Amino acid sequence: xxxxxxxxxxxxxxxxxxxxxxxxxxxxxxxxxxxxxxxxxxxxxxxxxxxxxxxxxxxxxxxxxxxxxxxxxxxxxxxxxxxxxxxxxxxxxxxxxxxx
Numbered sequence: 001x002x003x004x005x006x007x008x009x010x011x012x013x014x015x016x017x018x019x020x021x022x023x024x025x026x027x028x029x030x031x032x033x034x035x036x037x038x039x040x041x042x043x044x045x046x047x048x049x050x051x052x053x054x055x056x057x058x059x060x061x062x063x064x065x066x067x068x069x070x071x072x073x074x075x076x077x078x079x080x081x082x083x084x085x086x087x088x089x090x091x092x093x094x095x096x097x098x099x100x
Contacts, residue, residue: 030088037084041077048074 048070055062 034084034088037077037081041074041081044070044074044077 048067051062051067051070055064055067
């Protein structure tokens with residue numbers, strides 16, 4: 001076990017080089033973020049479906065563990081997208097219920 005060395009993380013002793021006034025980029029929008037998240041979830045779901053079909057058809061290059069891993073990745077991506085949608089709707093409703 002002498003060949004394995006622990007990873008040394010650099011310590012942060014000062015804030016030199018860290019920008020204090022970083023402006024928010026104008027290219028970031030919520031709609032684009034939702035589009036990206038939904039497309040990633042769709043791709044993960046399609047990939048897991050294709051992998052499951054290949055395994056079911058007897059493709060020996062794909063193991064059941066790979067199918068299960070891809071299925072879980074797809075499940076996590078879909079749950080993440082659903083959670084973000086629910087949070088956005090909740091924030092919208094809260095904003096609409098605020099009294100001016």
